[in-house]
Amino acid sequence: MSEAGAPRAGAVRYPVVAPGVGDFRGASATEPAAHWKATAAGERLVPTHCCFCGVQCGMYLRVTEGRVIGVEPRNHDINKLRLCPKGVSAYQQVHHPDRLLSPLMRDTRDGPLHLVSWEAALDRIVSEIQRIQSRYGRDAFGVLGGASMTTEKTYLMGKFARVALRTRHIDYNGRLCMVSAAAANKKAFGIDRAGNPWADLLETEVIMVAGTNIAECFPVAMQYFWGARDRGAKLVVVDPRETAMARTADEHVALRPGTDAAFYNGLLHVIVRDGLTDERFIAEHTVGWEAVRDTVAAYTPERVGEICGLDPRQIQRVAHLWGRAGRCWAAHGRGLEQHFQGVENVLSCINVSLATGQLGRPGAGYGTLTGQGNGQGGREHGQKSDMLPGGRDIENPEHRAYVAGVWGIDEADLPPKGTSMPEMIWQMAAGEIRGLLGMCNNPFVSLPNQAVVRAGYEALEFHVQSDFFLSETAARADVVLPSTVWAEDEGLVTNGEGRVIKYNKAVEPPGEARTDWQILCELARRLGAGDKFPFRSPAEILDELRVASKGGVADYYGITYEKVEATGGVFWPCPTLDHPGTPRPFEGGRFYHPDGKARFHAVEWRPPAEPPDQAFPLRLTTGRTVAHFLSGNQTRRLPGLVEQTPRPWVEVHPSLGFADGDPVRVVTRRGAVTYPALVTEAIRPDTVFVPYHWAGPIAANLLTIDALDPISKMPEFKVCACRIERGQAVDPVPEPPMPPGQRPYQPETAPLGDPRPPTSPQGRGTAEP
Ligand code: SF4
Numbered sequence: 143m144s145e146a147g148a149p150r151a152g153a154v155r156y157p158v159v160a161p162g163v164g165d166f167r168g169a170s171a172t173e174p175a176a177h178w179k180a181t182a183a184g185e186r187l188v189p190t191h192c193c194f195c196g197v198q199c200g201m202y203l204r205v206t207e208g209r210v211i212g213v214e215p216r217n218h219d220i221n222k223l224r225l226c227p228k229g230v231s232a233y234q235q236v237h238h239p240d241r242l243l244s245p246l247m248r249d250t251r252d253g254p255l256h257l258v259s260w261e262a263a264l265d266r267i268v269s270e271i272q273r274i275q276s277r278y279g280r281d282a283f284g285v286l287g288g289a290s291m292t293t294e295k296t297y298l299m300g301k302f303a304r305v306a307l308r309t310r311h312i313d314y315n316g317r318l319c320m321v322s323a324a325a326a327n328k329k330a331f332g333i334d335r336a337g338n339p340w341a342d343l344l345e346t347e348v349i350m351v352a353g354t355n356i357a358e359c360f361p362v363a364m365q366y367f368w369g370a371r372d373r374g375a376k377l378v379v380v381d382p383r384e385t386a387m388a389r390t391a392d393e394h395v396a397l398r399p400g401t402d403a404a405f406y407n408g409l410l411h412v413i414v415r416d417g418l419t420d421e422r423f424i425a426e427h428t429v430g431w432e433a434v435r436d437t438v439a440a441y442t443p444e445r446v447g448e449i450c451g452l453d454p455r456q457i458q459r460v461a462h463l464w465g466r467a468g469r470c471w472a473a474h475g476r477g478l479e480q481h482f483q484g485v486e487n488v489l490s491c492i493n494v495s496l497a498t499g500q501l502g503r504p505g506a507g508y509g510t511l512t513g514q515g516n517g518q519g520g521r522e523h524g525q526k527s528d529m530l531p532g533g534r535d536i537e538n539p540e541h542r543a544y545v546a547g548v549w550g551i552d553e554a555d556l557p558p559k560g561t562s563m564p565e566m567i568w569q570m571a572a573g574e575i576r577g578l579l580g581m582c583n584n585p586f587v588s589l590p591n592q593a594v595v596r597a598g599y600e601a602l603e604f605h606v607q608s609d610f611f612l613s614e615t616a617a618r619a620d621v622v623l624p625s626t627v628w629a630e631d632e633g634l635v636t637n638g639e640g641r642v643i644k645y646n647k648a649v650e651p652p653g654e655a656r657t658d659w660q661i662l663c664e665l666a667r668r669l670g671a672g673d674k675f676p677f678r679s680p681a682e683i684l685d686e687l688r689v690a691s692k693g694g695v696a697d698y699y700g701i702t703y704e705k706v707e708a709t710g711g712v713f714w715p716c717p718t719l720d721h722p723g724t725p726r727p728f729e730g731g732r733f734y735h736p737d738g739k740a741r742f743h744a745v746e747w748r749p750p751a752e753p754p755d756q757a758f759p760l761r762l763t764t765g766r767t768v769a770h771f772l773s774g775n776q777t778r779r780l781p782g783l784v785e786q787t788p789r790p791w792v793e794v795h796p797s798l799g800f801a802d803g804d805p806v807r808v809v810t811r812r813g814a815v816t817y818p819a820l821v822t823e824a825i826r827p828d829t830v831f832v833p834y835h836w837a838g839p840i841a842a843n844l845l846t847i848d849a850l851d852p853i854s855k856m857p858e859f860k861v862c863a864c865r866i867e868r869g870q871a872v873d874p875v876p877e878p879p880m881p882p883g884q885r886p887y888q889p890e891t892a893p894l895g896d897p898r899p900p901t902s903p904q905g906r907g908t909a910e911p
Contacts, residue, residue: 185206224362228783231782242653285302290520295658298658317564322484322487338506338507339726341366350472403486416462424497426731480856485853632645642712752862794825812845815844
């Protein structure tokens with residue numbers, strides 16, 4: 143054991159079923175307690191977690207003869223034996239015939255990709271990095287990471303960029319997902335973390351869920367909400383669509399996309415007017431209330447009703463429901479956050495919780511639902527452009543000095559703050575960034591205003607991308623490196639509650655695939671920084687990460703693999719080895735600003751960056767569907783998920799005059815795509831919805847706008863102006879990219895050729911009464 147209790151380098155780690163974590167299996171880990179035998183002789187059950195969303199459900203991978211052959215649910219505290227359709231399909235990634243097994247390279251920008259050795263691929267990468275940086279400067283080479291990687295890998299991404307490349311240009315795809323909530327949490331609470339474990343929901347009386355389709359995006363988290371409902375909790379859902387959850391709500395607040403801050407100001411107006419604030423909590427635990435109180439005075443229910451397209455009486459009802467309850471819970475997702483005003487939207491929601499003292503107790507909670515599996519851990523330890531490990535600020539001299547000391551470099555050699563992922567794309571198009579290393583992201587689907595994204599990548603002199611399937615972005619790279627799936631490595635992940643859990647290795651990588659941390663260490667060695675990257679295992683990386691985070695707000699020093707396995711998860715901050723973790727960071731009204739108080743922020747509502755007008759009279763909003771995950775690279779090749787949801791559609795209100803399946807052309811100032819119509823009363827008449835998981839000519843992000851929140855730099859995915867027209871025929875779904883000469887896997891249960899949309903992807907579906 144190391145000084146900190148982590149395992150030593152080179153040790154073979156075979157996961158065990160830790161006793162006492164609520165596992166339903168017996169001590170042998172092969173016999174279920176209920177005498178139900180699901181595994182055959184010789185099978186090994188590897189306890190791990192799902193690779194997809196921020197819930198991070200526990201699961202077992204069934205392994206025999208070095209192959210993952212299936213999955214079983216695990217009675218982990220988080221999910222208690224439940225898995226969603228993505229969770230039960232995740233294992234199909236592991237031995238999928240479309241996996242990348244060897245490096246690929248193209249010799250000229252428009253030449254074809256061909257197989258190449260690792261040696262040749264790494265030589266080319268290093269020589270291009272050196273050429274570009276010596277010719278244009280260190281900042282001319284950028285790095286883009288992702289929040290589905292383990293925390294150890296995200297830590298190494300940040301260190302690689304700043305120590306091996308010494309570039310300021312590193313950012314990650316959480317920029318598209320969680321940063322508005324993160325920035326608002328830091329401003330309000332001094333820490334970017336959820337306030338409570340989800341189990342606290344069972345104690346709540348009123349839940350207000352804003353801009354998150356939980357039943358489709360975080361399905362297993364629904365158990366906590368249903369549990370609270372069973373115990374009598376009232377439910378308010380704020381969403382322009384009548385999602386499955388909204389359909390069951392006591393109040394469905396179907397506001398216009400882009401009006402959230404006005405709604406929360408309106409709630410607070412009524413709460414103040416009717417004497418429902420918690421004056422003692424405000425006085426003892428907060429700063430800045432007067433400015434907020436004065437600001438919301440102008441947000442009468444009538445004015446807010448006008449802005450949001452709501453009945454003013456509903457604003458009053460919701461304010462009274464919340465203000466008169468003893469324990470309330472606010473949860474939100476991308477619908478509140480992915481806006482030009484995303485940070486302020488979240489702050490306006492937090493203002494309501496602070497003004498009523500609804501934080502830091504069982505049942506009185508707050509939190510964002512993180513989209514990616516490691517959405518939380520992936521933004522804490524240095525792959526974000528403005529952040530160093532431990533949630534430290536790259537512009538703070540003390541923070542810089544500490545991390546430089548851990549890394550063994552001069553503080554002066556640590557690059558300054560960089561720019562955000564969308565800004566880096568613009569800098570690529572402008573010739574400021576000439577080379578790029580991408581890992582665990584797929585901007586050719588996930589970023590808005592795709593024409594600009596493609597122009598940025600086309601302008602690069604060199605682009606290397608690692609992935610385990612040939613994503614749309616990897617398919618355009620000059621060098622493609624085959625990497626691993628989550629079941630082929632170990633490491634920590636932090637779920638939406640702030641609970642740190644662990645992925646365990648089940649099988650060896652296929653072919654010549656290597657883990658991203660091995661790739662980074664080898665590149666660093668070839669770039670002359672090998673002494674700073676001596677890691678031989680994720681455990682060794684974690685040892686250094688723990689020290690680098692020590693004393694920071696996101697302190698992981700006391701978190702070891704052994705502790706996580708023994709407890710089923712540790713909530714950060716966890717500053718010492720004997721610290722139990724912090725499930726409720728705001729308990730007792732304690733916040734993380736130096737004076738221990740939370741901060742109010744006065745927010746004035748601003749209209750979206752592109753409000754509707756005569757030419758584009760509707761609002762386009764985008765989102766997810768249960769069968770697919772983010773850019774779809776991980777799910778669009780898994781047969782059950784493709785069969786369930788083979789293509790995107792557009793949801794339109796019956797008043798717009800279309801029938802189910804009609805080809806409807808959605809037009810914005812950036813592009814046009816023809817989708818089959820799903821006609822439903824579950825959406826506002828002034829709004830249309832398209833799911834965004836698909837690529838190429840049917841990508842929703844051909845249509846979306848790249849206006850950024852000025853603080854978080856998150857794009858406004860959730861609203862832009864559009865019009866719809868009757869189309870000729872729906873645009874076909876393109877095949878996923880493959881290396882030259884290979885065809886995508888065609889399962890026996892081929893995806894349906896039917897171009898119509900699913901009958902009822904959410905809510906009540908059709909216009910039937
Ligand atoms: S809810 Fe999320 S973590 Fe759980 S099985 Fe589904 S995708 Fe995986």
